Amino acid sequence: MNNILYIVWSDNNNIGIPIIDEQHRGIISTINSLHYFIQTGHGDEIIKPTMIILEQYVDIHFKTEEALMKKANYPDIKDHIVMHKKLVEKTKNLSIYASSNNDSNIILKFLKEWWLGHINKEDVKYAPFLKKLLDSKSF
Numbered sequence: 001m002n003n004i005l006y007i008v009w010s011d012n013n014n015i016g017i018p019i020i021d022e023q024h025r026g027i028i029s030t031i032n033s034l035h036y037f038i039q040t041g042h043g044d045e046i047i048k049p050t051m052i053i054l055e056q057y058v059d060i061h062f063k064t065e066e067a068l069m070k071k072a073n074y075p076d077i078k079d080h081i082v083m084h085k086k087l088v089e090k091t092k093n094l095s096i097y098a099s100s101n102n103d104s105n106i107i108l109k110f111l112k113e114w115w116l117g118h119i120n121k122e123d124v125k126y127a128p129f130l131k132k133l134l135d136s137k138s139f
């Protein structure tokens with residue numbers, strides 16, 4: 001096993017909204033823990049609680065994002081929420097598939113690609129709207 005984190009956080013992944021950036025780092029950190037536990041041969045007694053933490057963290061994060069997008073009148077909020085719903089669904093299905101087929105790499109790879117892609121391609125689109133909201137005195 002090598003000594004490198006599965007996903008190395010880069011400041012290039014910051015979208016400039018502190019609460020969102022902080023939560024994104026937390027999600028990536030939880031995925032790294034999941035990867036570490038799998039690579040070091042831990043069983044379901046630690047993998048399952050880690051998946052539960054990840055799911056709950058993602059839920060809190062999406063609620064934060066969606067509330068801010070709503071308040072900022074982000075025009076593409078509906079499409080963005082659909083992407084969130086699909087991620088939740090796919091993560092659930094893949095974690096069932098991964099545990100019944102003993103194939104953890106499939107879920108780790110999916111989580112890594114989805115999160116880095118989503119942050120850098122989709123979340124960056126709402127960033128200017130949220131920045132404007134958070135900078136305004138009315139918030």
Ligand SMILES: [Fe+2]
Nearest residue numbers: 065118122123
């Ligand atoms: Fe998002």
